Amino acid sequence: MKKTSLIQKLEVSKKEFHEISKLIIQPNVVSNQKEYKKLLKKYTKLEKIVSLYEEYNKKLAFLKEINFILENDSDTEMKELASTEKHKVLENLSSIEKKSYNLLFVSDYTTEDHRDAAIVELRSGTGGDEACIFVEDILRMYTMYFKKSGWKYKIIHAQKGGIKGYKEIILDINGKEGVYGNLKFESGVHRVQRIPKTESQGRLHTSAITVAVLPKVKDTEVRINSSDIKKDTFRSSGSGGQHVNKTESAVRLTHIPSKITVECQEERSQHKNFEKAMSILRSRIYQNEKEKKLKKISIERKSLISTGDRSVKIRTYNYPKNRVTDHRIHKSIYDLEGFMNGNIQDMINILKIFEKK
Template sequence: MKKNPLIKKFEVLEKEFHEISNSIINTDHKNKNRKKYKTLFKKYNKLEKLLHLYEKYKKKLISLQEANFILETDSDPEMKEIAFLEKKKILKDLSFIEKKSHDLLSTPISPINTTEENNRNAIVELRSGTGGDEACLFVEDILRMYVLYFKQVGWKYEIIHAQKGGKKGGGYKEIILDVRKSTKEEKGEIYGNLKFESGVHRVQRIPKTESQGRVHTSAITVAVLPEVGDIDININLSDIKKETFRSSGAGGQHVNKTESAVRLTHFPSKITVECQEGRSQHKNFEKAMNVLRSRIYQNEKEKKLKERSIKRKCLVSTGDRSVKIRTYNYPKNRVTDHRIHKSIYDLVGFMNGNIQEMIDLLTKYDESKIQF
């Protein structure tokens, strides 16, 4: 019987995977040639994903044989009907694995792998959505939640841009943070932890302005972007329109009386960035460029994922801002993440920065094998 071509390919890759695995375990090799070690580690990660698919593929082929056996030998019509439906599902799953494998095999190893990207600093953007003043107040609450979390893990943050909410309610319409490690030597994945926060955060509670005690639903959006440099994204300065203006926020006489605030508009992508928190126009320009590079990088990354159709079925962590990811229900003291159907009944603790448990669950789910 002729062997399946994909099985033959998988067997070759499995052998290569074990060879690379033995090679990267060698600590001397790691210390002597770090560049080669990094390349091997990237290939190891890619092959590991392919071998997860291989295991799924083998199990599905065994299930297909069992279904075919029932269809050929069983005389019970009901069993045959079950086997027929099962075979139909298995063939669909096999087709998906074959396509997924082809995508991974045809995708070159990126110079920026997931591990490297996860270790980057992050730009965190919070914006009010539906709900008016109440949404602005919730932006402030989520900001406080993240700030308390940053303190727990030892990260520092800086406000790049802030736009206050309505005159009545306060809070923020928009706030952008630059989050980074306290020292270069500090370990920990900033973007790797925060990337799962991207999406729509919904709150259900009684607003302070509600006189009849009715629960209202409001929403905000969170976007987490990896910090990138000139090497990753090359921006032509002739494609940027730079405007300066006086800051409208708090910050003292100097900030408000000089044109230190900067607005950048990138014509090709139509992305606009503002920075008005610093006293120096030059520093505000640098911060705005940092945000602009991160947004362009994220847009390009999402575009490539869509083009290659390699979004995972389990958890899409590409920063899609239209997807409702989490609900904060104050009357029931509950926070629910809709991607993993997980609820934590300690909303007070969660809003006080205790969000690592949810992040760990999302990370574990994201790294798990493809579910059918």
């Protein structure tokens, strides 16, 4: 985005901030709680933008003074000092521009950070049976993390692996505010390096799984026309006893416009499986739209943190070296056992810091 366009947008935000400042103290607005809360939320966001804009203008004025010294002062020492200061000011201006850009454009698509529910999908990738086993290991890691966080989870869909583990498993997580805001950083490719128990030669094996974290959305947030859905039913191959396998309780939904397909077979009731499948479908459609918007702005933002790109290798779990490394922030933790026991919050906290930079 060009600087002129950014400044124009900041000027508009400044004008809007002053208008809301006057409006928010009006008795008729204060008495209307719904309208007041809406305006207060907008006021808080605009206040941050205006504060950054004021800081930006101060730095621009300082840069003008520095350039005057560099062009007109004959003192070599003074010029060297001005040159050093100019480098710092340009870095500050770049940082303010990025923060302003994020507040103006990116935050519109990240307001779901506060959500108290999320859908987490784990799928085996390269590595065959070892990838399926790793899906189960990561599932255990997450469920232990949920327990530490005081969150509840349910398995919506599960497909067993050939020997052990899972080819695919989908979870519904509910808890306090910020569930999605924490879990969103887990989206991407998780790679494991270890010697499988089945490996007689003791060779190091590398396999990978994908994790997709979706914000759980309400039916009012994503409108789906019934005519756009193709519904198929089939017999469950999962657990649940003979009753499940004798009836077509499992549900497969296909959203025709986006070609997104969802299966659910964990419940004995076809109606309950349909409801769960619809919940996943809504979240996937919502996430698809969000990712399209994020791709448009990611060229300027130049950040892979929390973009939700599932093709990006985000983390490696190296068992021989007892190390877990997050490649987005080049951070390694040498306590793989603790990490796999659900102690992942420290890594998430660091990712949050990097996202805001």
